[in-house]
Amino acid sequence: MDNIAGTRARLVWAVNLAAAVLVILWVVPTIGLLVSSFRDRDQITASGWWRAAFPATISSFVRAGTAQDQFQENGLWVIEGNVLEPGQGLERWGTSSRAPEAYAPGETVDLKDGEVITVAPDGGYRLTAPQEFTNTRGMRIFITTTTPPRFTTDNYARVIGAEGLGRAFLNTMTVTIPATVIPILIAAFAAYALAWMQFPGRALLVAAVVGLLVVPLQLSLIPLLRFHNEIGLGKGYLGIWLAHTGFGLPLAIYLLRNYMVGLPKEIIESARVDGATEFQIFRRIILPLSFPALASFAIFQFLWVWNDLLVATVFLGNRPDQLVMTGVLRELLGSRGGDWEILAASAFVSIAVPLLVFFALQKYLVRGLLAGSVKGG
Template identity: 65%
Template sequence: MAGIAGRGTRLGWVINLSVLALVILWLIPTVGLLVSSFRDRDQISETGWWKAPFAVEQTYRARVDAGGAVAEGTGFVITGNVFEAAGVGSGQVTAFGVTGRDPAAFAPGDMAELRGGGMLTVAGDGSFRATSPEEFGRRGPSIYFQAATPPKFTLDNYRRVLGADAMDRAFINTLTVTIPATIIPILIAAFAAYALAWMEFPGRGLLIAAIVGLLVVPLQLALVPLLSLHYKVGIGQGFLGIWMAHTGFGLPLAVYLLRNYMAGLPRDIIESAKVDGATDFQVFTKIVLPLSFPALASFAIFQFLWVWNDLLVAKVFLPSTDEAKVMTVKIADDLLGSRGGDWGILAAAAFTSIAVPLLVFFTLQRYLVRGLLAGSVK
């Protein structure tokens, strides 16, 4: 009875749990990126995203205003709160010090000797009292302290990304690059795939093998020679050049995917159309192309995502001016800087840039599996 069609296998629950585990593992980096996009920059540098709901222990430096000193007995006293002086809101002081080399030398409530003379004490709630037998001078003492501050979630990262200069121009440039770089290889590959699938000519097998071989060639090897060729033919760095580059890099996969799908179409339909007098062009445009829409949509998703998220090819084939920068280059050059260590900005930029690809994916995702599985079974 276990082999009857429609019956579940005994290991069905194992398969379901395995799929669930894979989905969770796949979502963990995305969830971490989403959480980091709303976190404060300083807290990101101290703890991982999984500790975002908990207090973060950080070291701060507070400069005390000497103008608040008042005479008391034979000396002068300054009182206040280290959180207000450091501009960090509120928290719980866990240790303090009078030098940057040892910011946690004293526990809250202890008395510490100031370097210029006098004493300092800091309470757990951040209130401090600094005393000196002489006036503090123009600059008050510096207080170093460690404090457990509550978690901070902010929209500043998104405001910085969306409010960056010329970001709207970069968004338009990204669409200008991505849409033609997706359509052009589909148009070329569709004709080539039909010819390889349904037309007989010498060397067809070798041509198919060459296309499969091109799938494993790293595009990094072709960047410099291709850019040199662009300058020789007169297109140089510009939108036309990057359209041609993405077309060349995307054609092997497109031809391979579409050829497998078209070769699996019913032969009777093609032969009946040719018996009725249809030309190859008519068969291609009126029969093969409409039936191949799932494969076309599958490649369109891959190509759109690849071109939209591309940084390397855009850096090579586009000028470095603001008028030609796409979103990935704009984020990498102007927002992250040379070191790229601002994780909050990077996370917010990532979620801002994936809005359009997600729209494309969910619009065409029903065709994705059908197109990828084309030609796998008969």
């Protein structure tokens, strides 16, 4: 018995360690995303989020002044300016993309046609030539600079101030709330019937529900949209509500049925002896006792629908008045999706409401999932 007890203690330690590792694997990227949401594009490109508190080395280029900025001095034509922004320090500079760090600050370089350029350590440059400058764009000066840590809220201002975001928020709420409530209502009735009512084919229905859990929703998007068009639903809120309901019902029925099977049988039998109908048992006994499972599925369904883009695009549309939040944020990122600072800020803006829902119902989550995962019949 001592050996068994010692083994159980070691297993508990291993479980705790595994849980800690999983928490770290989830929390660390989230912290990194949060830090990145307060950095600008240059900082994100130059260094990882874990170096956000340290100076970053950034390579870029600036354009010197044009012919309009020149002036004459001692028989030479001169263009002057500065390549640095406030707070930056110059490390290296160059005049070609092939050798962007060819020269040290303060060096003087001879260019073609007698042109000479000098870039001082403070970033000030002086470009001279014996003949008048004719360029209208300005030559490129490649610089490698040391930039101090810089944090900004401009990313959030750009996301929150995006055109159409307010309308998209209302569209998302209009889609998410019914698409969460409707499958819960339907699944609760179905789960009670599969758990406590005796009828032919019940086992086959349970097997069918389990089988539907593994069917990819992508396989049914186009056939379902064609069916909606044939019966006159088209693209709209009713269609997307029904689509999310259909996609969410298998998991909802499975979780709720497994939970209801584990409820005390004596309570239900006593209610039947007292003359209670099936609906009265369901409404007054089963539903109150099943609230943890209902809340668990509500969290999952709300998060899924809120963060959905594919189903919303297929069943709702892409017009500005139809876009959900994920659609507006996708448009904000552009076709190439290279604005990492906007992506990070968008992530935290979009998860604000789901976090409120999760923390409001999280105390029921583990209780409902555990009970639904180990009870069955």
